[in-house]
Amino acid sequence: MRFPRLGWPLAAACTVASLAAHAGADDVRRALAARIESQLAAAPVEALPEGAPPAAAANAAPGPSPVEQGKASWTRKFKDGKSLASCYPNGGRRVAASYPLYDSRLKRVVTLEMSINQCLKVHREPLLEATDPQTMGVLTAYLRSLSEGRKVAVRVPAAAEARFEQGRRLYFTRFGQRNYACASCHVQAAGRIYAEQALSGAVGQAARWPFIRGNQAITLQAQIRDCLDRMGAAPFGAGSDEMNDLEYFLTYLSLGQPLKPNTPR
C-alpha cells in the first residue's frame, strides 16, 4: 500500500545535495541550476516562477515609493556633513551586485545591509535594524536600484568555501514543526503551486530583492525569516552568520543574472 509520491524523483534532490557536499561552489550552482531549469520548463504555464502576479491594489499604497524614500535617506547629510553616498565608490552606483562578499580579514560574509551599518557606525550615526522595511528596506531598494540590470558578481574564493558550504547545508536542512527545508519548496517543488502561489526556484531569487509588498521594501533576509516562521521554525537573526551564509549561498546561485530589485509581490 503506497501513498502517491510527490510526482518527481526526489532522489535527484538528494543527488544534488550529496554532490554539493563534495564539490566546489560552481559545481553546486551548475547542478542546481540545471535541475531547477528542467523543473520549471515542465511546470504548467500558469506556474510563474516569480510567484503569483501582484495585486495592483495591494502595491498601490499612497506616498513616495520605497526607492524614492531610500534616495532621500541615502543623500541625507550626517552630522559630520557626509552621507551614505560618500561611503561607497561612485556614490553607490554599480556596487550592489558584488554583495554579499567574503571579508577574509573578518572571516565572515558581509552583506549590503552590514556595509550600510558600517558606514553609519563610522560616521557615528544610529545603526538600522537589518530587516526594517521603513529604514534599511528603503535604503537597499535605492542602493540596489543603482545597480539594476548589472549581473550578480558574487565571488566564492577558496577561503570562503566553508561559508558557502554552511549556507548550502542550512538551505537543505529541514527545520521546524512543519519539517520543511528551504530546498523543499525552492528546489524539490520549484514551479509547483503552493497556496495559489507558484514556488520560485532557488536560482534567481537573490537577484530580485528587495520585494515590494504594500509599498514596503522586503529584504532577502526579511523574506527568509518570514519563510522560516511559516515553517514553524525560530528564524535566524538578521545579520547572524547563519543568515549571512544562507544569503551568500543563495546569491551565488544567481551568479550572472541581472539584478531586478523592487519587484512587486
Added chain:
Amino acid sequence: MRIASRIAAGFLALALAPHVLAQDQGLELFVRPDKGYCIACHAVPLSAGPATRSNVGPALTGSRMRELGSAALHELLRDPTRGNPDTLMPPFGKHRILEEREIDRITEYLLALP
C-alpha cells in the same frame, strides 16, 4: 404517511449528523493555515472544498483515499516520513501540528471525498 416519512427523515438526519459534523470539522482542519493547511499542497474535488490549483502533492480523490483505508491514512497523516523520508508532507502527528482526534477528523473528511 407524511408524518411517518418526516419522522423517518428526522431519524436519518440525526443518525447522519455526527458524520456530517465530523466531515465539516475535517474540512476546517484541512484548510486552516495553523492546522493541516493541506489545501495549500493538494487539490480536492470541487464539491468537497475550495477550488485551488495546488499541486505540490497529488490531487486527492475519494476513491484513492478509500483504497488506502482509514488506518493507513491516519498513519500517513501522523508521520508520512516513515514511508517516504524525502516527502514534503509534514509529520502532523509526530510534530504535534495536529492532535490524534484532529487527524481522525481529517481522515474522515478524506474518506468521504467524492
